[in-house]
Amino acid sequence: MKATTTPSTVAHNSMPPPSAVSTTRTSRVAPHSHIKGLGLTPEGLALSDGAGFIGQTNAREACGVVVELIKSRKFSGRALLLAGAPGTGKTALALAVSHELGVKVPFCPMVGSEVYSTEVKKTEVLAEAFRRAIGLRIKETKEVYEGEVTELTPAEAENPLSGYGKTVSHVIVGLKTVKGTKQLRLDPTIYEAMLKEKIVVGDVIYIEANTGAVKRVGRSDAYASSYDLESETYVPLPKGDVHKRKELVQDVTLGDLDAANARPQGGQDIMSVMGSLMKSGRTEVTEKLRKEVNKVVKGYVDQGVAEVIPGVVFIDEVHMLDIECFTYLNALLESPMAPTVILATNRGNAIVRGTTDVVSPHGIPVDLLDRCLIVKTDTYNREQIAKVVQLRANVEGLKLGPGVLERLAEEGERGSMRYALQLLTPASILAGLSGRNQIEVEDIGEMNELFLDAKSSARNIGPEGGFDGGKM
The missing domain is CATH 2.40.50.360 (RuvBL1 DNA/RNA binding domain)
Known part of the structure; x- marks a missing residue:
């Protein structure tokens, strides 16, 4: 007699069974995981493709000069401005500069819109970022x-x-x-x-x-x-x-010292505990407290107990700052304890935020632009896009079939390089569903039908707001 087995019911909230590959440790692949440095020769010349960078030889060599200025402590009072179209590697350049400076050098990235917080003032957010980018080696x-x-x-x-x-x-x-x-x-x-x-x-x-x-x-x-x-x-x-x-x-930062001294240590009674629970998560640090911390740090440095290590503040989308923030940035750059400042923008001539009629290059006031060394990033050609796509495929562990690289490079040149890179992982999922372990050209074609690039999407919107010119 043949025994029959009935499938057991599985609860809707039960854990899925462990897969065969679940025991292997996987690390998250970030957008710039492949960037390891500027990829320069000892003479300061850019390799065609080195340390994860493809192209951008002029920009990388210029950043190499800035790295040498920072290491020799001769970049104070100035800032580096990376200007270029979206997807040309501005953030990657800033990350590469931090890699070149060393592991222990503080790197504090932020976006221009971060200053508009409801808890603390705009200038406080900028000051806090600057303090977190100054290290102290005790x-x-x-x-x-x-x-x-x-x-x-x-x-x-x-x-x-x-x-x-x-x-x-x-x-x-x-x-x-x-x-x-x-x-x-x-x-x-x-x-x-x-x-x-x-x-x-x-x-x-x-x-x-x-x-x-x-x-x-x-x-x-x-x-x-x-x-x-x-x-x-x-x-x-x-x-x-x-x-x-x-x-x-x-190793600590001045931001750590500020935060440790700004948070009052209350008593053990119930009112003190309840008061600390009711307080906001962020504490605004007063200028008086920062001066006291600076005085203590200066005493440590004079005694030879500690060493100040200026780090890097990277402000992406700097045109999102307003006129008040730009004025405060000028003051921060002139302060005796200032880190290296790298700014990035993709705007041309634009109105300075917070004003109605002040038009300036990159949306940055002229007095701040005068303090900047400006480096321009170039757009990528088809050959360079193909190299970047191949590099990302290697980092993500994806196999590409014949003709896939050329097709993705064509899509990147027609749309944008980010669009070509974004098609990689969905195409690999589609290939896996079809039982293949490598991406084929038909997978890219199907992805191209499912997901539009920005230019194609804009062309399909009609003048009256309807899709393909029709009424919505």
């Missing part, structure tokens, strides 16, 4: 005892409070380095910290002399076993003496 030298634990012996004594049981009076810890060994007699509270860290003989640790804080670095590599998989981290035996001075480096 170097702290601490006395530590570092080495491999060779002995861990708690010394017990009679409990003075009770006749029963014993208590730890002190602990003897032996530490060994390449240079020698040392035996320490430590407080029982440090022994409790060691128990919390689960420190045993053979571990490499360091103990701060001032605070008594204990940190477990790992297991000494002398105890390393020959297992294929290890749950333990093995570290080499520390060099030098057991007692040494160690430099610890911490």
Whole structure:
């Protein structure tokens, strides 16, 4: 007799079954994931395609000069303006400049329309962005005892409070380095910290002399076993003496210091707690507080404890700022602690926002334009669009069939490069539904029918607002 199985009902809110590829870790592919730098030679000349950049040789070489000015601290009081048509790589250039400056250099991107917040003033948003783009590297030298634990012996004594049981009076810890060994007699509270860290003989640790804080670095590599998989981290035996001075480096921004000092620490009573809950999420920082923070930072720098690292503020769609913001930008650029400012716009001659009759290039007042080094981005030709599409396909892990690259380059030249790039992923989904693992020309043709580019869409709208000239 043949057994029949009835399909079990699945709840509408149940989790989908795990797929075969769900165990692999996938990272989100952002629009500029392929940009790794400006792609310049040591002489400052742009490679035809380097560090993820295709074309834009003049703009990249100009940005290379600006990077050298920033590194030599000779770009203060000025700004870089990237002007060009939409989709020509202005944001990519700003991102590449931040990559060239280094990982630890703060990069604070924002859009011109972000200043119009209902919680804080426009000038406060700009000032906050500028402060978040100025880094402070604090170097702290601490006395530590570092080495491999060779002995861990708690010394017990009679409990003075009770006749029963014993208590730890002190602990003897032996530490060994390449240079020698040392035996320490430590407080029982440090022994409790060691128990919390689960420190045993053979571990490499360091103990701060001032605070008594204990940190477990790992297991000494002398105890390393020959297992294929290890749950333990093995570290080499520390060099030098057991007692040494160690430099610890911490990176913060002036924006972090402002926010930490602007948020009042209320009491523990119920009214203070309720008051903090009722307050708005953003706190406006006063100019007086910023001056106090600057004074403290200057003291740190004078003592040699800290180093100021100017970062980059990138303001995209800068023509969205109004005349008040532009006036404040002038003042911020002249301040002694100002980061590098990169602006981007795709406007030609336009009315300055906030005025009725002031027409200026790029919608930016002339007094601010005088402070800018202006770099123009060029439009891409068909060959360059094909290279960008191939690069994005590689980054997204897509396979292209014969003739697909030429078709997408043609669509990019007719419409825009962004339109050609936007067709890639939907076409790959269509190919997957058809049981193919690569995109074919017919997939692009079908996508072209489903999704219009901006120019085709505008042509289909009639003069009276109807589609194809008809009434809606």
